[in-house]
Amino acid sequence: MNATTVAPPWSADEMMTVTAARMLWDGCVCFVGIGLPSAAANLARLLHAPGIVLIYESGTIGTRPDVLPLSIGDGELAETAGAVVPLPEIFAYWLQGGRIDVGFLGAAQVDRFGNLNSTVIGPYQQPKVRLPGAGGAPEIAAHARQVFVVLKQSARSFVPKLDFVSSGGFLTGGGARRLSGAPGAGPQAIITDYGVLRPQAGSEEFALAARYEHVTAAAAVKATGWPLTVAASLEVIAPPTATELEALRALQARTQAAHSRPVQLPV
Amino acid sequence: MPIVTLTAAIADHVRDGDSVALEGFTHLIPFAAGQEIIRQRRRGLHLIRMTPDLVYDQMIGAGCARRLTFSWGGNPGVGSAHRIREAIEAGWPQPLEICEHSHAGMAAAYVAGAARLPFGMLRGYLGTDLPAVNPAIRSVECPYTGERLATVPALNPDVTILHAQRADRAGNVLISGILGAQKEAGLAARKLLVTVEEVVDDLGAPMNGVVLPHWVVTAIACVPGGAWPSYARGHYPRDNAFYIAWDEIARDRGRFTAWIERYVLGTQDFAGFRARLRADGVAA
Numbered sequence: 076m077n078a079t080t081v082a083p084p085w086s087a088d089e090m091m092t093v094t095a096a097r098m099l100w101d102g103c104v105c106f107v108g109i110g111l112p113s114a115a116a117n118l119a120r121l122l123h124a125p126g127i128v129l130i131y132e133s134g135t136i137g138t139r140p141d142v143l144p145l146s147i148g149d150g151e152l153a154e155t156a157g158a159v160v161p162l163p164e165i166f167a168y169w170l171q172g173g174r175i176d177v178g179f180l181g182a183a184q185v186d187r188f189g190n191l192n193s194t195v196i197g198p199y200q201q202p203k204v205r206l207p208g209a210g211g212a213p214e215i216a217a218h219a220r221q222v223f224v225v226l227k228q229s230a231r232s233f234v235p236k237l238d239f240v241s242s243g244g245f246l247t248g249g250g251a252r253r254l255s256g257a258p259g260a261g262p263q264a265i266i267t268d269y270g271v272l273r274p275q276a277g278s279e280e281f282a283l284a285a286r287y288e289h290v291t292a293a294a295a296v297k298a299t300g301w302p303l304t305v306a307a308s309l310e311v312i313a314p315p316t317a318t319e320l321e322a323l324r325a326l327q328a329r330t331q332a333a334h335s336r337p338v339q340l341p342v
Numbered sequence: 343m344p345i346v347t348l349t350a351a352i353a354d355h356v357r358d359g360d361s362v363a364l365e366g367f368t369h370l371i372p373f374a375a376g377q378e379i380i381r382q383r384r385r386g387l388h389l390i391r392m393t394p395d396l397v398y399d400q401m402i403g404a405g406c407a408r409r410l411t412f413s414w415g416g417n418p419g420v421g422s423a424h425r426i427r428e429a430i431e432a433g434w435p436q437p438l439e440i441c442e443h444s445h446a447g448m449a450a451a452y453v454a455g456a457a458r459l460p461f462g463m464l465r466g467y468l469g470t471d472l473p474a475v476n477p478a479i480r481s482v483e484c485p486y487t488g489e490r491l492a493t494v495p496a497l498n499p500d501v502t503i504l505h506a507q508r509a510d511r512a513g514n515v516l517i518s519g520i521l522g523a524q525k526e527a528g529l530a531a532r533k534l535l536v537t538v539e540e541v542v543d544d545l546g547a548p549m550n551g552v553v554l555p556h557w558v559v560t561a562i563a564c565v566p567g568g569a570w571p572s573y574a575r576g577h578y579p580r581d582n583a584f585y586i587a588w589d590e591i592a593r594d595r596g597r598f599t600a601w602i603e604r605y606v607l608g609t610q611d612f613a614g615f616r617a618r619l620r621a622d623g624v625a626a
Contacts (some may be wrong), residue, residue, distance in 0.1 A: 109419060132445060133367050133520045140480055146418035148368025149521045150575050159550075161521045162392075163449035170446070171465055190469070194442075197582055199475050205430045207422075209416035209472065214446040217468045243469025256489070257468045338581040340567040340616070340619075 083289050085315055087227065090287055092118060092323060093315040095179070095225055095266050104128040104176045104278050106215055109147050112179030114326070117143060121322050126247035127163050130169060132211040134160045143326065151333075166211070180212050180221030183322040184234050185226055187280045187301045189244025189262035191216065192237040199239060209241040216242035217257040228267035230300040241312060245279035252279070269295035271303065272311060275304065285310035345513065347565040348610055351535050352378045355560060356387075356501055363390035363499040364397055367522025368418055369575065372505040373397050374568035374612040375537055380404040380605055387444045390499050392523060393418070396571070396588050399425040403592065404602050411441040411497070413448045417592075420585050424592040434595065440474050447494045453525045454496035455530025464491045481513045502531035504556075505569045507576055510545040513556030519575030522551060528554055536566040539577050547561060565612055586622065588612065 079328055083090075088111065097117035099105060101233030107116045113131075117140060120127045128137050133148040137157030143272035144152050153159050162170075167173065182223040183206050195211060216222055222244075244262045245252045252261050261279075265272040270286035282304035283295050292305045315323075346354075356362060356379055364372050376397040379387075391397055397420055401407060403425030404444040415426050429438040443451070450462030464481065473479040473492075481490045504524050506517045515536050517524060527532045536554070541564045547553050571581035571588075591601050609615045 084489065133369070133522065135520065142418075145585075146368040148418075148522070148574055150369070150519065150579060153369075153575065159520060161525060162445070162523045163453050163526055166446035167464075186585050194471075199471075202431055205427045207416035208412065208414045208442060208469070209444045210443040213444040213468070213470050213472065214464070214466050217466070240469065240471045246469045252469070255468050256465070258465070299461045327372075334582045336579075337583070338571075338579055340570055340578050 083314065085320060087319065088325060089315060091225060091266050091268060093319045094271065094312055095223060096122065096319070098264060099124050099127055099177065102126045103127075104130065104174060106130050106132070106170065106175045106178045106219055108179055108181060108211075109144060110181060112181065113143055114323070115225070116179065117321050117326060118319070121321065121326065130165065132162065132165055132174065134165050136160060136163050138170070141329065143330040145334050166214060170214055173218065175215070175219040176221070178222045178259075180215060180222055180224050182212075182224065182227055182241070184232055184237050185224060185265060185332060186234060186244075187225060188236050188246060188248045189265065189274065189281055190240050190246065191224065191242040191244065192236055194239040194241045196238050212242040215315050216244065216261070217259060219259045221260050221263040224262050224265040225300060226267060228269050228295065228298040230298065233298065234300040245274060248279040249277065250279070260266035267295075270300060280304065282306050283309065283314050287312050288314055345509070345511070345541060345564065347561045347569075347611075348374060348378050348537060348565050351561045351563045352354035352382055354525040354583060355533050355535055356382075356384055357388045357578040358384055360500040361390060363497070363502045363527050365391060365502065365504060365522055365524045365527040366569070366572065367393060367520060368395075368580075369522065369573060370505045370524065370569050370591040371395070371397050371572035372503045372537055372568060373570060373572065374565045374615075375503045375505070375535065376401050377606045377615060378612070379406055380602065381609075390497060394426055395423060398584065399423040399588070399592055400602065400606070401434065402426050402429050403430050403598050404606070405435045407438060407439065408436065411443070413443045413445045417589060419582075420589050424589070424599060428595070436502060441478060441496060442472060443479070444472065447479065448497070449490070449523055449526070451494040451497040452530050454494070455498045456526045459496055461493045461495050463491050463493050463499055471483045472488065497527075497530055499527070499531045501570060502527045503534045504528055504539070505537045505565075507538065508540050508542050508545065509536065509562050510542055513559050513562050514545055515554040515559060515562070516545050516547045517552045517554070525552055525554065529558065533560040534558060535561050535563070537563050537568040539566050539568070540564065567616060568612065571601065
């Protein structure tokens with residue numbers, strides 16, 4: 076990252092996690108993926124949103140893990156869940172049923188309309204890099220009332236044209252999403268290591284709406300593969316508080332300790 | 343419904359060219375069964391699985407498959423499934439045809455398969471490029487509202503293989519914890535093989551527990567530890583260290599092949615596999 080001042084005493088991941096956590100509210104029903112989204116959602120639960128409902132695609136509803144899951148189906152998610160349901164139910168009744176407030180997605184690439192690629196770099200038939208694929212994302216992107224995207228910003232990840240559309244954002248912009256029949260409002264924020272991008276009214280193209288204290292808008296523009304618009308009233312995001320950092324670091328430390336315990340199989 | 347050895351279950355029920363689904367969504371992954379398929383050198387399989395992770399990395403890298411139907415492929419929480427990637431990117435050890443879905447699409451296809459309906463339906467794939475690369479993803483007009491809805495052909499594997507916590511002596515199977523699409527994949531199949539942690543006198547199933555009754559199960563093998571390195575709730579947790587170690591093993595063709603030869607092809611059965619891992623200081 077192009078810091079203009081001395082690097083702050085927290086990592087880019089920590090800043091992104093805290094920023095994402097702040098966007099979640101008490102009582103919100105959140106469809107969570109592994110990694111940063113899961114850290115952010117649980118941080119929100121531990122701080123300002125004790126009543127947040129976390130749903131993981133493996134079938135756990137209302138889960139309150141003490142440590143972060145390493146995979147989407149970790150036992151911790153089931154043991155601390157309000158209910159564990161079959162996976163087809165999650166996608167049919169809970170997601171397509173319109174019961175999710177916020178879907179949290181990552182990707183390898185995003186374009187100016189918030190469309191996401193997690194499938195392939197290069198042509199589909201002769202891939203340069205074959206990525207894991209869409210998983211639950213296409214229907215989360217379509218059905219969650221709103222979607223938050225978390226992705227580090229660079230000219231390689233914020234591209235003018237995706238190699239493959241795995242999940243639809245605003246498609247070609249200007250109302251194309253509404254015409255597609257997607258029930259949700261689409262991506263409402265892209266949280267990066269520079270700040271937060273939000274869609275502009277009308278065009279639905281993402282613009283830099285807020286930046287972290289220690290970065291400049293010019294640096295964010297430089298880290299974007301399309302000519303990034305900067306909002307006239309660019310906000311500055313407050314740095315993580317001591318409480319936020321302590322809670323996040325304690326959560327990560329508990330997670331680290333739990334996941335490095337050796338496994339004994341039955342004889 | 344016989345309780346047999348895993349060796350016999352695979353020998354009797356998995357044929358070259360079959361469509362085979364090993365399900366289990368990060369929990370209860372039938373690793374021992376996948377390795378037995380490698381050991382018996384099955385070829386030309388159409389492998390089906392929502393989340394092809396290490397178990398299909400091993401089977402595809404070992405040359406068992408010609409086709410893969412899936413919705414997410416990687417090493418969960420760690421990174422790439424290197425063997426699957428190399429099969430797709432470079433055709434090694436042989437070209438791999440892919441039939442790619444989203445999770446919601448795969449789930450709908452299993453549900454349709456279990457119900458013996460011709461296709462599953464969802465409000466899905468909206469605005470994505472997946473239908474452009476997978477001609478099996480089509481659409482239908484709702485006869486009531488006129489809405490266009492996505493369709494996926496039913497999945498009816500020749501064989502589905504699951505791992506579960508327990509079976510009773512009559513062959514009724516109980517699964518608890520994270521279920522994935524195991525019940526649906528099991529009921530969609532023509533033949534259903536199940537490996538279990540234990541065989542008990544009394545299943546002790548709660549009234550709404552997920553039970554696959556003995557008359558839908560083709561064969562059961564008692565294989566304690568058979569989901570390692572994934573986990574079996576109530577028996578053992580996921581071996582995260584192995585998932586991380588696999589990243590290095592699978593990254594290189596030679597190292598992968600040596601691992602498969604030493605631990606899978608070079609052992610008689612799952613007990614031999616575990617004994618060799620223990621001898622080498624791996625926590626199995």
